[in-house]
Amino acid sequence: MSDVSSDTMMLETPFHSRIEPLCGLNDWGNWMGYTTPNAYFDVELEYFAIRSTTGVFDLSPMNKYRITGPDAEAYLNRMMTRDISRIGTNRVGYAIWCDDAGQLLDDGTIFHLGKNDYRLCAYRRATDWLHWCALGFDVSIVDETDAIAGLAVQGPTSCSTLIAMGLTGLENLKPFGMQNYDFEGETLMVSRTGFTGDLGYEAWITPSKAEHLWDRLFEAGKQFLIKPIGSYALDIARIETGFIQAGVDFVSSEEVIRHGRSRSPFELGLHWLVDFKKPLFNGRKALLAEHQQGSRYRFALLDVDGNKPADHSFILKGDKQVGTVTSAAWCPTAKSNLAFAQIEMPHGAVGDQYIAEIYYQRELHWTRVLAPCTVIDGPIFNPSRRRKTPAVAF
Amino acid sequence: MTDYDALVIGGGHNGLVCATYLAKAGKKVVVLEARDTLGGCASTREFTPGFKVSDCAQWLHQLAPQIIKDLKLEQYGLAYSARNLPTIALGQDGSHLTLAGNVVNGAGISSSDQAAYKTFHHKMLKYANLLRKAYQRRPPKLVDSNWADRLTLVKLGLGMKFMGRDDMSDFMRIILINIYDLMKESFDNPLLQGAVSVDAVLGTAMGPRSPNTVFTYLHRLVGATYGYQGVSQVTGGMGMIGQALAGSAQNEGVDIRATAKVANINLDGSCVEGVTLENGERVNAPLVISNVDPVTTFTSLLGLQNIETGMARRVSQIRNNSGTAKLHLALNDLPQFTGLTDEQLGHRLIIAPDMNYIERAFNPIKYRECCSAPVLDISISSVNDSTLTSPGKHVLSALVQYAPYSPVGGWHQHKQAFTNVVIDLISQYAPGLRTQIVASELCTPADLEQDYGMTGGQWHHGELTMDQVLMMRPFPGCSQYASAVDGLFLCGAGTHPGGNVMGLAGSNAAAEVIKRGNPT
Numbered sequence: 001m002s003d004v005s006s007d008t009m010m011l012e013t014p015f016h017s018r019i020e021p022l023c024g025l026n027d028w029g030n031w032m033g034y035t036t037p038n039a040y041f042d043v044e045l046e047y048f049a050i051r052s053t054t055g056v057f058d059l060s061p062m063n064k065y066r067i068t069g070p071d072a073e074a075y076l077n078r079m080m081t082r083d084i085s086r087i088g089t090n091r092v093g094y095a096i097w098c099d100d101a102g103q104l105l106d107d108g109t110i111f112h113l114g115k116n117d118y119r120l121c122a123y124r125r126a127t128d129w130l131h132w133c134a135l136g137f138d139v140s141i142v143d144e145t146d147a148i149a150g151l152a153v154q155g156p157t158s159c160s161t162l163i164a165m166g167l168t169g170l171e172n173l174k175p176f177g178m179q180n181y182d183f184e185g186e187t188l189m190v191s192r193t194g195f196t197g198d199l200g201y202e203a204w205i206t207p208s209k210a211e212h213l214w215d216r217l218f219e220a221g222k223q224f225l226i227k228p229i230g231s232y233a234l235d236i237a238r239i240e241t242g243f244i245q246a247g248v249d250f251v252s253s254e255e256v257i258r259h260g261r262s263r264s265p266f267e268l269g270l271h272w273l274v275d276f277k278k279p280l281f282n283g284r285k286a287l288l289a290e291h292q293q294g295s296r297y298r299f300a301l302l303d304v305d306g307n308k309p310a311d312h313s314f315i316l317k318g319d320k321q322v323g324t325v326t327s328a329a330w331c332p333t334a335k336s337n338l339a340f341a342q343i344e345m346p347h348g349a350v351g352d353q354y355i356a357e358i359y360y361q362r363e364l365h366w367t368r369v370l371a372p373c374t375v376i377d378g379p380i381f382n383p384s385r386r387r388k389t390p391a392v393a394f
Numbered sequence: 395m396t397d398y399d400a401l402v403i404g405g406g407h408n409g410l411v412c413a414t415y416l417a418k419a420g421k422k423v424v425v426l427e428a429r430d431t432l433g434g435c436a437s438t439r440e441f442t443p444g445f446k447v448s449d450c451a452q453w454l455h456q457l458a459p460q461i462i463k464d465l466k467l468e469q470y471g472l473a474y475s476a477r478n479l480p481t482i483a484l485g486q487d488g489s490h491l492t493l494a495g496n497v498v499n500g501a502g503i504s505s506s507d508q509a510a511y512k513t514f515h516h517k518m519l520k521y522a523n524l525l526r527k528a529y530q531r532r533p534p535k536l537v538d539s540n541w542a543d544r545l546t547l548v549k550l551g552l553g554m555k556f557m558g559r560d561d562m563s564d565f566m567r568i569i570l571i572n573i574y575d576l577m578k579e580s581f582d583n584p585l586l587q588g589a590v591s592v593d594a595v596l597g598t599a600m601g602p603r604s605p606n607t608v609f610t611y612l613h614r615l616v617g618a619t620y621g622y623q624g625v626s627q628v629t630g631g632m633g634m635i636g637q638a639l640a641g642s643a644q645n646e647g648v649d650i651r652a653t654a655k656v657a658n659i660n661l662d663g664s665c666v667e668g669v670t671l672e673n674g675e676r677v678n679a680p681l682v683i684s685n686v687d688p689v690t691t692f693t694s695l696l697g698l699q700n701i702e703t704g705m706a707r708r709v710s711q712i713r714n715n716s717g718t719a720k721l722h723l724a725l726n727d728l729p730q731f732t733g734l735t736d737e738q739l740g741h742r743l744i745i746a747p748d749m750n751y752i753e754r755a756f757n758p759i760k761y762r763e764c765c766s767a768p769v770l771d772i773s774i775s776s777v778n779d780s781t782l783t784s785p786g787k788h789v790l791s792a793l794v795q796y797a798p799y800s801p802v803g804g805w806h807q808h809k810q811a812f813t814n815v816v817i818d819l820i821s822q823y824a825p826g827l828r829t830q831i832v833a834s835e836l837c838t839p840a841d842l843e844q845d846y847g848m849t850g851g852q853w854h855h856g857e858l859t860m861d862q863v864l865m866m867r868p869f870p871g872c873s874q875y876a877s878a879v880d881g882l883f884l885c886g887a888g889t890h891p892g893g894n895v896m897g898l899a900g901s902n903a904a905a906e907v908i909k910r911g912n913p914t
Contacts, residue, residue, distance in 0.1 A: 071699070078699060100704035100871070100878070135706040136698025279663040282702045285878060 010035035013060035014149040014210030022228050029231055032125070034061035037230040044332070046233035050155045050196050051333045053225035056217065057152040057234055059202065060210075063122045064148050065130055069139040072116035079133045080110070081265060081274045081281055087112045092176045092191050096265055096273050097129075102286030103253035103262035105129060106246050109193060111178060119144065123246035129254070133282070149210040153217065154200030154237075157224035159391040162190065162201060165220035170201075171390040184209055192391075195234060197241020199385045199392070224394065239338055240331035242301060242379030244268055249299075249326040249340055264290055267342070269299035297323075298348035302339040303380075304328070304373040308358050310339040315373070316355040322347045325356065334380035339373070350377045398424045398649070400907065401668060401679035403656045403695070404847070404886065406434020407457075409685030410639035410648075411900030412885040412907075414465050416683075417646035419908045424677065425648060426669065428655035428847060433636015434685070435846055435853070436895050442833035445724040446782045447789045448632035449837065450846060451853075451895050452720075452773045453479075453625035453742065456617035457635070458530075461897040470641035471634055475779035478623040481742045483589035484823050488733035491585040492741075495623045498586060507583045514580050521565050522615040524553045529616060529891035529898050532874045532906055533864045570860060573611055574602040574749050584748035592746045592769055596795055597853040597893065599715035601756030602749045606859045613858055613892065625742050627778050635895065659684070659695045659882065666881035669695075680912070681881050683903060687848055687855035688712060688868040688888040696879065705878055708869035712888075713862065714852040716839040717759050719797035721770075721816050724833040725788040729774065729824045740777030745770040745819065752795075759798040764812045767819060769795040787832075792816065799839040799850055809836055854893030855886050864890060875903040876910065883907055 011034045013019070022040050029038040036058060040046060049055040067076065076084045080095045087093035089112050096107040108122040120126070130141045153162060162170050166181075167190060173179050178191035186209050194200035205213050218226055238245065246252065253262035264287060265274050274287055300323070304310045307330050315323035323343035331338050339356065341348070351374065358369040385392050398421075402413045405427030413423045431437060435450035454474075462468065480494035483501070491501035496515035498508055528550055534543035554562045568576055573594035577587040591602040594611035601607075628634050640650055655672040659682055668678035684691040689712050692698060698706040731739060746752050746769045755765040771793040776782045782789050794816055801808045813836040821827045839851030848855060856862050865873045868888045875883050885903030887893035 074699065079703065100702040129703075132707045133703045135703070135710055136693070136700070279661070280700060280702070282704070284664065284702070 014207035039230040046229040049227035054155040055229035071137040098283030102283035161221035196237040400681040404685030408900035415904035436635040438631030438633025465642040470638040473629040573607040588746035599717040689849040714850040716851040717796035719794040743772040855888030
């Protein structure tokens with residue numbers, strides 16, 4: 001892995017030889033130094049592959065760290081705001097971590113591989129922070145980013161596709177569970193996780209088997225209308241299901257330069273990931289104070305009138321600006337125009353109504369729309385197949 | 395179960411001062427000391443049969459008068475065998491320079507240097523006065539400051555402003571620079587330049603050309619603003635300060651336990667609960683005040699895994715290099731120093747012929763090597779104090795600047811040779827010294843670390859540099875004696891205003907503990 005392509009400065013993922021010919025639009029993005037497709041052939045059709053059949057997304061650039069040693073669990077428990085001991089073996093947990101000021105550094109998933117053996121998948125490079133956190137702990141931290149290739153296989157026919165590829169019994173894997181399979185003599189680890197809010201899996205393998213995995217997956221998925229998807233399609237899916245994204249909906253407090261621009265978990269609607277029953281974790285003292293004194297902002301999921309995505313909009317209450325939009329999309333399955341906003345307290349309660357000030361351009365002509373919007377509770381797209389075990393076959 | 399209202403770890407002078415002020419405020423306090431004697435670095439020890447010596451700090455020049463008064467230390471045994479002793483900078487040719495207050499004489503000093511020293515001394519005292527005011531209260535916070543903090547800052551600012559425009563701008567000019575440049579522009583006499591530079595670098599791991607050494611000079615000079623004209627010698631050695639403080643503490647109802655080494659600070663959830671001693675005994679108190687250096691407190695006693703990462707990171711970044719060792723000699727007769735009278739032998743003797751000499755002594759410790767000609771601050775304490783040894787015999791102690799903390803190959807390889815280097819050096823000024831030596835002892839920075847529990851053997855529990863003073867001492871977020879751990883406070887030299895036997899860290903910490911009230 002980490003081959004630098006001949007004509008750019010970008011790194012290529014282990015799936016690149018398969019992705020490049022499929023990327024008809026030749027629309028590439030930079031994901032943490034790796035060249036990855038924004039779109040392959042048509043963003044909307046890619047999106048509908050996620051929702052109607054199977055979409056495959058290359059998530060190899062995701063930063064992966066292996067954390068082992070006698071103090072691994074204690075170490076993660078001090079670092080993360082949630083109680084790590086509640087993530088069972090062969091289970092995956094979503095987690096966030098903060099600095100001492102209770103400001104969000106990043107979010108990610110923790111794979112509990114065995115006793116005191118974890119893999120952390122993080123959006124940002126985290127080597128320095130992970131090592132600072134290791135002061136006082138007996139742990140080993142190994143960057144596995146280059147050593148593991150990963151594909152997200154998401155959508156209603158994803159389970160059928162993977163079973164057709166030979167992953168017998170996969171239908172019985174519960175959400176956030178993981179299971180190992182033999183794949184041509186190597187271990188293929190499959191977790192029932194994803195960033196789409198749908199039935200879906202993530203498959204992890206050594207880079208030398210990456211191309212074979214891609215080939216066999218697409219061969220098996222042909223009958224289930226499998227399609228590769230780029231980051232634009234994934235973005236619509238994650239907004240539709242209410243998932244925030246690091247670097248978009250919040251800026252890591254380590255990257256923030258201007259005072260006050262970082263956010264706490266409470267300000268992002270992540271209360272459920274903060275466990276004050278733990279006597280110590282990074283940010284606990286500051287978060288406890290915030291919990292008692294109140295936050296500066298509230299995360300609001302907005303249902304916006306009309307079909308113009310409220311990208312970067314101001315949120316108004318009368319003439320007063322009370323917030324800004326961080327993510328927005330017209331969501332085809334939910335048939336809703338959704339937006340995530342940061343609203344100044346005390347505004348932003350469920351049911352509150354505001355105006356989204358949306359600007360858009362048609363043929364060099366800028367237009368402003370004042371679209372009424374309502375704060376809604378919970379994601380609009382949340383199908384039961386996402387949770388059903390055994391997974392529903394197609 | 396709670397045994398005490400407050401528990402102080404470490405019976406050094408700051409710990410005892412803090413404990414006594416807390417007891418005066420009505421708290422039930424215990425002091426737990428690892429060693430069998432009290433006072434910490436204010437200590438007297440019989441290092442060889444029949445010879446007692448102040449075995450860490452050897453001069454008193456900074457103990458705050460308010461503390462002496464409040465704690466009635468003179469009533470509890472604090473006495474002086476000599477006060478306001480001149481400093482004599484020894485010349486290699488037997489022609490020495492004497493500094494007393496603002497007067498400097500001898501060694502062919504020019505009248506212009508004499509006048510310049512008066513002016514210099516006057517100005518430096520003015521600047522030290524600024525520090526004195528800041529030292530008497532907790533350092534202000536810059537972020538999230540309250541009115542008291544802002545008032546402190548305003549007072550500091552006004553204090554600078556009231557010095558007048560010229561003095562203020564000169565203060566701003568020199569406060570971050572090095573003593574070498576300041577000496578070069580102030581005086582011509584190399585012995586004078588050397589003697590002032592020694593006061594700037596003692597106890598640090600900095601040379602005269604190191605930035606920040608004007609600040610460390612002013613730090614030392616704060617004692618002069620209290621009225622100390624030069625150094626004083628405590629009867630019975632510096633350990634008597636420990637005893638006087640302990641006496642005062644006990645009179646206020648403080649329980650003092652020696653040979654009670656704390657192994658762990660215990661937590662109940664996120665609050666301190668007390669400590670466990672090395673023998674397994676638990677002592678409980680809702681307030682634990684550590685006089686131990688911050689690195690030891692957070693790393694060994696509490697454990698970095700028990701604090702948040704940002705704080706653990708700050709602790710791991712505290713700079714506490716030391717460059718100071720201590721030599722003790724037992725002598726069967728009074729040594730004869732070329733060009734000194736018997737009375738002058740009781741004064742503070744400095745070996746630092748010029749600033750380059752000091753810088754060359756400093757250079758090797760950067761590479762974990764021993765120098766071949768160290769800087770010395772010598773006290774022949776038995777000249778002024780007959781209680782230290784039997785009549786006719788004498789003890790000499792010397793601060794040896796510079797010695798590496800951990801020389802390449804280990805101290806066991808270098809200790810004897812370096813001891814000889816120091817003795818040979820003194821012999822150049824005091825021929826015949828070698829034949830008078832009954833016993834000798836070199837305490838390296840590593841020994842001082844071991845004996846006094848100071849990380850790095852650093853006197854100040856953390857280098858006194860601009861990144862580690864005032865609101866950044868010991869580190870930002872922990873500068874007002876309280877730590878991020880509920881109920882855990884610091885009161886040692888690692889906190890504002892820093893080291894030397896001054897006592898203000900202890901009294902400021904007590905004021906803060908009292909102000910914050912009982913933990914809920």
